[in-house]
Amino acid sequence: MKRDQSAALFTANSRLIPGGTVSLNRKVEPLIAFARGKGASLWDVDGNRYTDYHAGFAPYLLGHADPEVEAAVMQSMQEGWTLAGSGTTPWEGRAADLLCQCVPNLEQVQFATTGSEATYHALRLSRAFTGKDHVAVMQGGYNGWHDEVACNVMTPLGAIGPRISRGEYPFIPMSAGMPEGVENRVHVLNFNDLEAVEWAFSTYPVACLISEPILQNIGIVKPKPGYWEGVRELCDRYGVVWVMDEVKTGFRHHIGGYQSLAGLKPDLSVFGKAIANGYPLGAIGGKAEIMELFNHPEPAKRVMIAGTYNGHPIVMAAAIATMEKLLRDGAEIYPRLERLGARMEAGLSAIFAERGVTATVARQGSAFCAYFMDHAPVDWHDIAENHDMAFDVKYRTALIEKGVYHFPLPTKQGSVSAAHTEDDIDQTLSATKVVLREIMA
Template sequence: MNRDQTRDAVELRERARVIAEREVAVYGERTVGSQRAMDRARKVLPLGVPSSFQAYEPHPIVVRSSAGSRITDVDDNEYVDYDMGFGALFAGHMHPAVRHAVQAQLDEGTLYVTPCEMNADVGELLAEQFGQPLWRFTNSGTEATMDAIRVARGATGRDKIVKVEGGYHGHHDEVMISMKPSAEDAGPPDRPNSVAGTAGIASSVIDDTIVIPYNDADALDRVLSPGDVAAFIVEPVMENIGICLPDDGYLEAVREITERHGTLLIFDEVKTGITAGYGGASAHFGVTPDLIALAKSIGGGFPIGAFGGKRKYMDLITQGKVLHLGTYNGNPLVMAASKATLSQACTKANVDAAIERNTQLVEACAKIIESAGLPAHTVQFGAKGCVTWSSERVRNYRDYLKADGALAFAQWIHGINRGIMLPPGLDEQWLISVMHDHEDAMRYADVFADFVTDLT
């Protein structure tokens, strides 16, 4: 952006404060039923929510129903859903093919704890799409990254793992380190501290998780040099700090460095997955990791995870050296949903079409930013996009900390009052699902234009 065009930050922030104050009052009036439901829930659930990610200020929207690309709250407000279950609902809310498959499966049972034929069906689909020969199912992304790390430790006999600062890989102890450390705790940018993300993590676990900045291949080389690291786990594109893309050549360098040090490379594709493109981010970038963790978008809205990888590593499970267990793994209900998602709802043609609709949305938002001269930019990866409130590209967690939270909050509260469903803050991104038509996709841009007019 041309510097002369950049509006005075102080003036913008003051205007954002006025908008936010006005819109918080409107939000309170529109969501009386949500507040009542939250007051009730807080009496029996900490923060009134089933996962702490669902708690946000002023109070969460409590939802009654959803269909396709829409969601309706208990006050009868309808929203275009751009959150789509933190990106899990790439197939849309109850895609007809998923609904049909799941309804048919209900008549055949939901849990056998002995195999069903759909286990191989879904395994074959994942093998074809993600280019890895062997797969196992879990019930969440957390389990998928946890089990992939165990395979890496089993394969190498090493204890330590490396992750990037600001990266989220689920809620097991080893990766709940430096997800969003405060600026005071985070340490030097090039050699970040390992900061526990929660109380309750053993100090030995913290010691075994080394943290490095994203997009810094030299830092990776340095921490792998002693030869005691089992795995580097990384999202190929970071999608818990908006959308943070790899520099040209970064993932290729990561592949070369991990291989040289005998460290397994785990791509956490829980969020990228098929929203990145039909073969995920690894196919998009042409970089093949040793193991891939999946969840969210492959399940059509049902609780699934999966991890897969090279035969020599996954065969540790075959040999019984690494155990992988779980009562609900590969249960027929979720298999039916996943099979319908991968083979009917999210076909290559449907995935490409959703990405194309998203490109139009991202371009429209970029034009709005450009013509208003705002200190913001858009980022797209596949079917996901975001407006990042900083002029500079975000290359890592420290850059993300510099983005303007006040402008992001004002945009969010303005949008949710006009039917744009997203969580507040700078962490998430929008998803254009296979069920968002052109009009649904572009609603975000229309409301964004309205906000920008108000702001400027």
């Protein structure tokens, strides 16, 4: 594929933007400048078309530029919905109502602009509620870019050592510039390991445990049966707030989030991404006794929530349209996503077997990840020890050249959207066959 315009744009943008892009995790080879998305397709500035499985790190559940969501956004602008920055609005009430309808576990909700803001608020609420300071996170989990959660995702094993249950991994920050002492309050635990959770809760004054219910920033790492039920029990026993980070799982696997699918009851939950089908929204919700701290009558006990763009009308319009569509058509959309995901899983598994590639396709509904190892992983150590990372990158990069866009870093989750068709999946499978033949030659 020719990408002269992409290269030129990266060079031009690099003059004023450090690194040439506004989110530096997007700076991956091949360097591509994307211009347009519609349905299951992306186009770059050179006019190349890709069937998209990255979905901008997963928000586009309904596909790019879903007509109903776009119409609602346009209508909000035509009707002059505004953000006065004062008082409330009808649409934030409507969005809250819909979110609580979708996720029955939520008694109250609040809105911010990003998933990271929502997880930040979850930490503050938990500390204010428990009077404790420490936080438990998972090795291999991602919960946003702020201090205390921006750590230990795809950490080299050389930095964290062997798998450990009665103990924690060293805190490996993903950013320079964090204040000293963060590492003393954050405990990075082995996923799928109740002994590690109990060890942390009995050793430190832990305010909250925050985790994705399925680790979807290292592919698809599912909880073992009984793991989350055990975490619930330990949180109750030790007075720890359980924060379920549903920024990636929420609305993708079930309209009520993974918690509804699995019958789980976290204390707080955070949402983002698919809730507004690609418009910038973060949401936090859960038990009223915790959420009410945002409105505590005593200022010293009140948890601050503010944000010039919280409840922005365009974003609220997108969220309302997305949730209304999922409430109306979810009975058709979710089974369809499951069928498309299953078609991808079965097709990829057959192709890998046919070509003699050791691989396991892990999947939850429309989200999937091909691991080049002989079993589905249970935690980050399992992946780091067994997954062929170099082959994964080669595979993704070769697919991109055939017009199939997966994020070209190892273990990044693929997302099928409601706009994908069976034909899209079949064409992707055909491209996969060609790519494997080429890279194994």
